[in-house]
Amino acid sequence: MTDQLSLTLAALADPTRRAMLLRLAAGAATVTELGAPFALSQPAISKHIKVLETAGLISRSRAAQFRPCILETAKLAELDSFMAHFRAITEGQLDQLETYLAQIQSTGETK
Amino acid sequence: MTDQLSLTLAALADPTRRAMLLRLAAGAATVTELGAPFALSQPAISKHIKVLETAGLISRSRAAQFRPCILETAKLAELDSFMAHFRAITEGQLDQLETYLAQIQSTGETK
């Protein structure tokens, strides 16, 4: 599991880390702020953040004793472009459903 | 990691399994067909497929001694809707870049 996309997905495969990212979508936050919502020890929070950083999903600066985190969207965009491979199919099925709905509506049939 | 989205992401966090899904995006396939491209033992292939099935990303029917797999898009759509939370931000950044490009083009400035 050495490729970037796997790294991204593995980092996202945890509700705590996803919640952190959603929090960061609203703007930068410190480690303590990011960890506040969770009943986890401080090292556990640091670890989660390190996973996100290693995956390139966040980056960090330094301000006094704070290490504020900000969201990095590049890897998310990469995942998004992977998802696009399936989006056509999903939408295709949606179209089929819509066609079907339009059809029963026009013919008055219920089955 | 008990929630559905984590399950989906963990299943996707493996290049072999992603390749299988991409293959299935082109249509149904048997276990052997799905495993053919990989230098893995047959049990390893079965295991990967089971992970995908458990995550609800594929489903399987039964035809003689074959167990053909088909792609299930519901969980992918769910992931897609999670990604939407970030898409606005990514596109926002893109817009900023476009605005910037439009600006330097109209003013003739390079910085």
Added chain:
DNA sequence: TCGGTATATTACTAAGTGGCTATATTGCTG
């Protein structure tokens, strides 16, 4: 310089994952 706050690192444990070989199951087909 000392104490406090923010964060990281270390060392440990329990559980999960991905791979293997060997074996079992299931259903055609001869």
Added chain:
DNA sequence: CAGCAATATAGCCACTTAGTAATATACCGA
């Protein structure tokens, strides 16, 4: 029914992961 092809299961191993408590580091303010 015998044998083969497709697939699943069991048992094992090496490695990773998510959590913990304890400790270390870094920086601010009095």
